Amino acid sequence: MEAKFMISEVFSTSWKYTKSQIWVLVGLLIGMFILSFTLGIFALPSSGSITGQIIVNFISIIISLIFSMGYIKNLFQTLDGIEPQFSAYGQQARKIFTYCTASIIVGIAVFIGCLVFLIPGIYLALRLQFFAAFIVEEDASFMDSIKRSWEITQGQVGQLFMLILAMLGIMIVGILLFGIGILFAMPLIYMMYCYTFRKLNTLTGTTTES
Numbered sequence: 001m002e003a004k005f006m007i008s009e010v011f012s013t014s015w016k017y018t019k020s021q022i023w024v025l026v027g028l029l030i031g032m033f034i035l036s037f038t039l040g041i042f043a044l045p046s047s048g049s050i051t052g053q054i055i056v057n058f059i060s061i062i063i064s065l066i067f068s069m070g071y072i073k074n075l076f077q078t079l080d081g082i083e084p085q086f087s088a089y090g091q092q093a094r095k096i097f098t099y100c101t102a103s104i105i106v107g108i109a110v111f112i113g114c115l116v117f118l119i120p121g122i123y124l125a126l127r128l129q130f131f132a133a134f135i136v137e138e139d140a141s142f143m144d145s146i147k148r149s150w151e152i153t154q155g156q157v158g159q160l161f162m163l164i165l166a167m168l169g170i171m172i173v174g175i176l177l178f179g180i181g182i183l184f185a186m187p188l189i190y191m192m193y194c195y196t197f198r199k200l201n202t203l204t205g206t207t208t209e210s
Contacts (some may be wrong), residue, residue, distance in 0.1 A: 014191040025187035102142035133197040
C-alpha cells in the first residue's frame with residue numbers, strides 16, 4: 001500500500017509547529033522533571049517501607065500518565081494554532097482509567113508478541129501506538145482507541161518503522177548535545193507523533209467516506 005506520509009514532510013512540518021511554541025513546550029518538560037525530582041526527595045523518608053514505596057511509585061505513575069496525556073493535548077493545541085493551555089492536564093486527568101487500561105492491554109499484546117518473536121512485538125507496537133492520541137483527541141474508549149489505531153496504520157508499518165528510526169536519531173542527537181538537547185528533541189518527537197496521527201486519521205477517514 002502507498003505510504004500516506006513522508007518522513008521529511010513530517011519532520012519539517014513538526015519542527016515548524018514546535019518552534020512556534022518551543023519555550024512553552026520545553027518549560028512544561030522542565031516543570032515535569034522538577035516535579036518528579038521533588039516527589040523523589042519527599043519520598044526518601046518512606047524508602048525503607050514497602051508500603052511507602054508502592055504508594056510513591058503509584059503516585060509517580062499517575063502523574064506521569066496525566067502529564068503524557070496533557071502534553072499530547074498541548075501539542076494538538078499547537079497544531080491548531082492555539083497556545084498550549086495548562087488546563088489541558090486537568091481535563092485529561094479524568095481519562096486516566098481509560099488510558100491506563102489501554103496501556104496495559106497494548107503492553108501485554110506487545111510483550112506477548114516479543115516473547116513469540118521480536119518482529120511480531122514490534123509490528124503490534126507500531127500498529128497500536130496511536131491509542132493514546134485517540135483517547136486524548138477524540139475521547140475514545142480504551143477498546144475503540146486500540147481498534148482505530150489498528151485501522152489507521154493499515155499498510156503503513158514500513159513507513160512507521162522508518163519514522164521511529166528517525167525519532168531515535170533525533171533523540172540520540174539531543175543526548176549528544178550535552179544532554180540539554182534532549183529538552184528540544186522530546187517536544188519535536190512528540191509533535192511528529194501527533195502530526196503523523198492527524199495525517200493518518202484524516203486520510204483514513206477521507207478514504208472511508210469515499
